Amino acid sequence: MTQSRPDPNVSSVFNAAPARRADPVLLTPGPLTTSAATKSAMLRDWGSLDDAFNALIASVCADLVGIAHGEASHVCIPLQGSGTFSVEAALGTLVPRAGKVLVPDNGAYCQRILGYLGREAVALPFGDDRPVDPAAVERALQADPAITHVALVHCETSASILNPLPEVAMAVARQGRRLIVDAMSAFGMLPIDLRAMPIETVIAASGKCLEGVPGMGFVIATRASLEAATGNSHSLALDLHDQWIYLQKTGQWRFTPPTHVLAALHASLAQYRAEGGLEAHGALLRQLPPARRGHALTRLPALPGRRGAGAGHRHLPHARRSGLSVQALLRTDARARLHPLSGETHAPGDLPHRLHRLHRRHRWRGDRGGARSRRRHAQGKRHPDGAGASLSRPIRYFLQDL
Amino acid sequence: MTQSRPDPNVSSVFNAAPARRADPVLLTPGPLTTSAATKSAMLRDWGSLDDAFNALIASVCADLVGIAHGEASHVCIPLQGSGTFSVEAALGTLVPRAGKVLVPDNGAYCQRILGYLGREAVALPFGDDRPVDPAAVERALQADPAITHVALVHCETSASILNPLPEVAMAVARQGRRLIVDAMSAFGMLPIDLRAMPIETVIAASGKCLEGVPGMGFVIATRASLEAATGNSHSLALDLHDQWIYLQKTGQWRFTPPTHVLAALHASLAQYRAEGGLEAHGALLRQLPPARRGHALTRLPALPGRRGAGAGHRHLPHARRSGLSVQALLRTDARARLHPLSGETHAPGDLPHRLHRLHRRHRWRGDRGGARSRRRHAQGKRHPDGAGASLSRPIRYFLQDL
Numbered sequence: 001m002t003q004s005r006p007d008p009n010v011s012s013v014f015n016a017a018p019a020r021r022a023d024p025v026l027l028t029p030g031p032l033t034t035s036a037a038t039k040s041a042m043l044r045d046w047g048s049l050d051d052a053f054n055a056l057i058a059s060v061c062a063d064l065v066g067i068a069h070g071e072a073s074h075v076c077i078p079l080q081g082s083g084t085f086s087v088e089a090a091l092g093t094l095v096p097r098a099g100k101v102l103v104p105d106n107g108a109y110c111q112r113i114l115g116y117l118g119r120e121a122v123a124l125p126f127g128d129d130r131p132v133d134p135a136a137v138e139r140a141l142q143a144d145p146a147i148t149h150v151a152l153v154h155c156e157t158s159a160s161i162l163n164p165l166p167e168v169a170m171a172v173a174r175q176g177r178r179l180i181v182d183a184m185s186a187f188g189m190l191p192i193d194l195r196a197m198p199i200e201t202v203i204a205a206s207g208k209c210l211e212g213v214p215g216m217g218f219v220i221a222t223r224a225s226l227e228a229a230t231g232n233s234h235s236l237a238l239d240l241h242d243q244w245i246y247l248q249k250t251g252q253w254r255f256t257p258p259t260h261v262l263a264a265l266h267a268s269l270a271q272y273r274a275e276g277g278l279e280a281h282g283a284l285l286r287q288l289p290p291a292r293r294g295h296a297l298t299r300l301p302a303l304p305g306r307r308g309a310g311a312g313h314r315h316l317p318h319a320r321r322s323g324l325s326v327q328a329l330l331r332t333d334a335r336a337r338l339h340p341l342s343g344e345t346h347a348p349g350d351l352p353h354r355l356h357r358l359h360r361r362h363r364w365r366g367d368r369g370g371a372r373s374r375r376r377h378a379q380g381k382r383h384p385d386g387a388g389a390s391l392s393r394p395i396r397y398f399l400q401d402l
Numbered sequence: 403m404t405q406s407r408p409d410p411n412v413s414s415v416f417n418a419a420p421a422r423r424a425d426p427v428l429l430t431p432g433p434l435t436t437s438a439a440t441k442s443a444m445l446r447d448w449g450s451l452d453d454a455f456n457a458l459i460a461s462v463c464a465d466l467v468g469i470a471h472g473e474a475s476h477v478c479i480p481l482q483g484s485g486t487f488s489v490e491a492a493l494g495t496l497v498p499r500a501g502k503v504l505v506p507d508n509g510a511y512c513q514r515i516l517g518y519l520g521r522e523a524v525a526l527p528f529g530d531d532r533p534v535d536p537a538a539v540e541r542a543l544q545a546d547p548a549i550t551h552v553a554l555v556h557c558e559t560s561a562s563i564l565n566p567l568p569e570v571a572m573a574v575a576r577q578g579r580r581l582i583v584d585a586m587s588a589f590g591m592l593p594i595d596l597r598a599m600p601i602e603t604v605i606a607a608s609g610k611c612l613e614g615v616p617g618m619g620f621v622i623a624t625r626a627s628l629e630a631a632t633g634n635s636h637s638l639a640l641d642l643h644d645q646w647i648y649l650q651k652t653g654q655w656r657f658t659p660p661t662h663v664l665a666a667l668h669a670s671l672a673q674y675r676a677e678g679g680l681e682a683h684g685a686l687l688r689q690l691p692p693a694r695r696g697h698a699l700t701r702l703p704a705l706p707g708r709r710g711a712g713a714g715h716r717h718l719p720h721a722r723r724s725g726l727s728v729q730a731l732l733r734t735d736a737r738a739r740l741h742p743l744s745g746e747t748h749a750p751g752d753l754p755h756r757l758h759r760l761h762r763r764h765r766w767r768g769d770r771g772g773a774r775s776r777r778r779h780a781q782g783k784r785h786p787d788g789a790g791a792s793l794s795r796p797i798r799y800f801l802q803d804l
Contacts, residue, residue, distance in 0.1 A: 047433070082658040214660050260663070
């Protein structure tokens with residue numbers, strides 16, 4: 001296609017944009033700006049014990065297992081709360097009380113959770129500037145036969161590092177241990193194929209790459225691991241085993257589900273499928289060098305000099321941690337079939353032009369957090385670029401970084 | 403007012419009715435049918451680290467503490483998940499590991515939660531057909547000085563019993579112990595005055611009497627109890643102390659909040675205030691004999707002969723556990739200033755007439771769960787009234803019961 005031709009899909013990114021002009025565009029890693037169709041699904045109330053709602057639960061769970069190709073081996077257990085609630089529930093339910101967990105560490109807090117749960121945990125540090133090394137994981141497992149599980153973060157948000165999941169999975173399987181994957185910021189965007197990868201458990205949430213609204217997480221686990229998990233949990237509300245048993249028996253969640261959040265995820269998954277699923281959503285990401293992919297998923301736009309600086313991401317003012325949603329970018333790209341950013345001159349209608357147009361149309365978040373940003377700046381803390389920065393600068397970083 | 407005069411407020415109950423004609427009306431104890439304004443608040447996405455969202459959090463927390471008149475002594479900590487998550491978080495955080503909890507038991511599951519948490523708990527059983535006796539609670543506390551806390555359910559949903567909170571609070575205070583109240587099905591409808599009642603902690607959720615959508619709970623606790631709670635929690639996600647510290651420091655929740663659920667609760671609280679707050683919402687309830695109030699809050703309509711039968715409520719098909727929302731009833735009544743149901747002849751525009759009109763206008767839930775109801779009936783289980791029963795019968799029970 002000619003880049004100068006008016007792009008019939010140019011409006012698609014704005015369809016996902018806020019309902020009110022003054023609202024900022026929300027970006028990865030989330031919560032994101034959601035589509036109008038997703039939000040509209042919340043305009044209906046659901047009886048949480050109703051057959052119609054049970055059907056909604058079953059449909060969402062089937063979709064989620066399907067995205068990871070786990071139909072033959074895995075089941076999906078939805079859980080109230082943020083993604084962290086699901087990570088804690090998975091660790092607390094699936095790791096026996098006498099288990100020992102290896103945590104390849106480039107910014108994860110699995111170790112901290114395990115401390116609460118009273119499970120033995122050992123960290124394998126990789127700093128916050130390089131991905132987990134599968135060979136090092138394998139050596140650690142060989143050296144300590146007491147380790148029963150490995151807990152890996154697929155794409156570590158705080159350090160923007162994408163870890164080599166397939167290779168780690170093979171290493172863990174060779175050593176006969178079990179792998180629990182926190183796929184929070186990547187699920188639905190980067191492929192996880194449970195037919196080919198030996199992974200016991202995958203955890204993610206409604207409000208990230210799947211573009212639902214926040215309020216629930218889910219755990220995709222093997223039936224065998226769940227069957228063996230009776231009585232492991234340290235918590236009533238976070239007992240995934242009980243949640244699974246109850247779900248099988250009744251089609252319902254044990255305690256009141258976030259009905260509207262589930263309805264929104266259901267709508268969002270329908271759009272995800274209609275737009276081509278993981279294949280389409282991951283298209284642009286696959287064109288980036290692997291070392292850039294974690295970055296694209298978690299730190300848009302990035303600050304120069306801050307990449308790999310560790311947990312800085314969550315301390316950055318929103319103007320800094322944000323950028324145009326990589327989701328919106330990828331979706332727009334999938335629809336418009338534009339080539340990704342490559343440094344060539346950009347004609348009206350192509351991606352950088354759309355970014356600037358978006359900038360002009362929407363109040364930028366940085367203009368809102370101004371007072372706080374200035375205060376932090378005055379205190380010598382963070383983001384040396386000054387307060388109230390306009391979108392143009394983040395976009396420039398974003399373009400540079402990609 | 404003349405009952406035969408056309409009631410200008412007769413449409414108010416329909417304002418709270420479903421967006422789609424075919425949708426059933428959802429009833430107490432919840433999730434309930436919410437107002438259009440409440441649902442519409444979810445048509446906007448929020449940045450969870452944004453100043454504007456922080457203001458929303460602060461406003462909701464202030465409203466919630468205000469409903470219980472706890473401004474001088476208590477703070478509100480919101481938490482992801484259903485109400486049960488907040489109950490577990492409160493018990494796990496506020497009861498020290500060496501604490502011992504007395505659970506006045508007429509259907510509660512505090513004892514079960516405490517089993518998970520490893521806290522010592524002792525039940526004081528009252529069966530499921532009579533309220534907790536404050537004198538018995540006081541005797542139990544006198545007999546066992548090791549008990550540090552009492553965990554009381556204000557209105558026990560499974561048995562439809564309203565427990566005498568003010569009297570229990572005084573008894574607990576006289577014995578120098580601390581009181582944790584699960585006020586899930588009553589908060590916002592029955593008064594809790596923290597200026598007058600010695601209560602350390604009150605727990606409730608977004609989707610019950612406050613008529614928000616489900617997805618978050620909240621704990622209203624004294625500052626002193628929170629300050630003393632460092633390191634108590636068995637859980638990372640459910641650590642209320644950490645959530646409180648983080649909230650004070652940043653104005654934010656520790657992990658991704660259910661942004662849309664909070665926005666809906668914010669909208670719902672604005673309506674609650676505008677309609678006269680607890681005073682107006684509790685008006686009809688106060689006209690009922692105290693022994694009927696728990697019933698009105700939790701089992702509309704009731705099945706004759708099943709009152710006090712214990713946990714039957716949650717096993718009943720929805721057509722049976724439902725009825726017109728007591729919320730909608732109370733609100734309608736507050737607005738229309740009708741006298742409650744008293745057996746007299748009802749003229750067009752009064753409450754029973756409106757119930758029948760609602761029945762005609764909305765598909766009744768019983769017609770949906772027909773197959774299941776018939777199956778259960780064929781198996782000799784539950785609700786002997788047959789399947790697909792029309793609203794008129796539940797209404798009749800409801801009228802009889804009130």
